Amino acid sequence: QQQVKQSPQSLIVQKGGISIINCAYENTAFDYFPWYQQFPGKGPALLIAIRPDVSEKKEGRFTISFNKSAKQFSLHIMDSQPGDSATYFCAASMGNTDKLIFGTGTRLQVFP
Amino acid sequence: ETGVTQTPRHLVMGMTNKKSLKCEQHLGHNAMYWYKQSAKKPLELMFVYSLEERVENNSVPSRFSPECPNSSHLFLHLHTLQPEDSALYLCASSQDPGISYNEQFFGPGTRLTVL
Numbered sequence: 001q002q003q004v005k006q007s008p009q010s011l012i013v014q015k016g017g018i019s020i021i022n023c024a025y026e027n028t029a030f031d032y033f034p035w036y037q038q039f040p041g042k043g044p045a046l047l048i049a050i051r052p053d054v055s056e057k058k059e060g061r062f063t064i065s066f067n068k069s070a071k072q073f074s075l076h077i078m079d080s081q082p083g084d085s086a087t088y089f090c091a092a093s094m095g096n097t098d099k100l101i102f103g104t105g106t107r108l109q110v111f112p
Numbered sequence: 113e114t115g116v117t118q119t120p121r122h123l124v125m126g127m128t129n130k131k132s133l134k135c136e137q138h139l140g141h142n143a144m145y146w147y148k149q150s151a152k153k154p155l156e157l158m159f160v161y162s163l164e165e166r167v168e169n170n171s172v173p174s175r176f177s178p179e180c181p182n183s184s185h186l187f188l189h190l191h192t193l194q195p196e197d198s199a200l201y202l203c204a205s206s207q208d209p210g211i212s213y214n215e216q217f218f219g220p221g222t223r224l225t226v227l
Contacts, residue, residue, distance in 0.1 A: 009152070032213050043116070043202050043218030044155070051213070089155065098143070098206060098214040099168065102154040 002027060004092050006103025013110050019077040021106045023090035026071065030092040034100070035064065035075050038087045047088070048075070080110045114138055116219035118203050124225045125193065133188040133222045135203030143209035144186040145216065146178060149200040161186060162209040193226045200224070 005024045013019045023033075034049035050057045050064040050073065057064045063076040077084055090103040116137045125131050137144060146158040160168035161180040175197075177189040186203055200223050204216040 004154070034215075036218075041220060043204070043220050045218065046215050049213075049215075096210065098209055098211060098216070099157060099160070100155075100216065104152060104154050 002101055004090055004101050004103045006090050006106060008106060009104065010107045011109070013080045013108065015080065015082060015110055015112050017080050017110075019075075019080045019084070019108055019110070021075045021088055021090070021108070022072065023074065023103050024070075024072045025092050025101075027092070027094070028071070029094045030101075031095050032093045033064070033066065033073050034091050034093075035062075036089045036091065036102075038089065038105075040086075044089060077108075080108075082110045082112055084108060085110050116203055116205055116217050118201075118219040118222050120222060121220065122223045122225075124227065125190070126227050127193060127195070129193075130189070130191040132190065133201055133203075133224075135186040135188075135219055137184055137186075137203075137205035137217070137219075139205055139207075139217060141205040141207050141217070142183060143206045144180060144183075145204040145206075146186065146188055147202040147204065147218075149202055149221065155202070159188075160209070167209070190224075193224075195226050198224055198226045 035047045036044035037047040038044040061078045066073045087105045089105045091100040119134045143162045148156045158172045159178045179187040200221040202221045203219040206214045206216045
């Protein structure tokens with residue numbers, strides 16, 4: 001019940017295309033859903049996050065779509081660029097703790 | 113130095129060695145964390161320190177021993193490790209522990225290889 005399932009494991013997208021990464025969770029007590037981006041040789045860094053009172057959050061080319069009834073959320077990267085090539089992790093946590101439950105990660109490669 | 117720094121960046125050790133990983137945060141945060149990152153696995157939270165007090169220990173084997181001498185420094189002491197302990201060890205810090213909307217800032221990690 002504490003797991004966050006992430007797919008796909010890897011993703012190859014052409015420059016300018018849309019990258020979509022999906023996550024699903026079971027625990028309905030989760031109330032914070034961040035996405036972290038990790039470049040080789042670096043630690044993960046917060047990219048964008050959403051709370052379940054909204055269905056979508058957009059920051060530049062990055063959008064989180066959230067479906068509370070389906071217990072799913074996804075990251076959309078519009079106009080994908082080679083500089084977006086990285087590993088992306090979804091995560092979830094609940095109100096009285098900052099313990100993040102991470103997905104297994106998606107390695108995104110964007111080719112010119 | 114800014115953000116969260118970790119030393120060493122790479123470490124190779126034998127199963128009988130004793131070594132320590134160091135983390136320092138320059139953000140004035142109140143909580144620090146150790147994570148283990150293995151290939152194709154979720155990041156695993158190992159330890160959480162809030163205001164220098166350990167508040168979480170996720171069933172980590174005793175061969176891993178954390179130490180938090182002050183709010184800016186965190187150590188992970190290693191002894192008699194196993195080859196399966198080879199992984200990237202990440203340190204993180206955050207401002208407000210105990211609430212979920214609390215961004216964690218990660219260091220670059222220490223790549224540990226146990227021979």
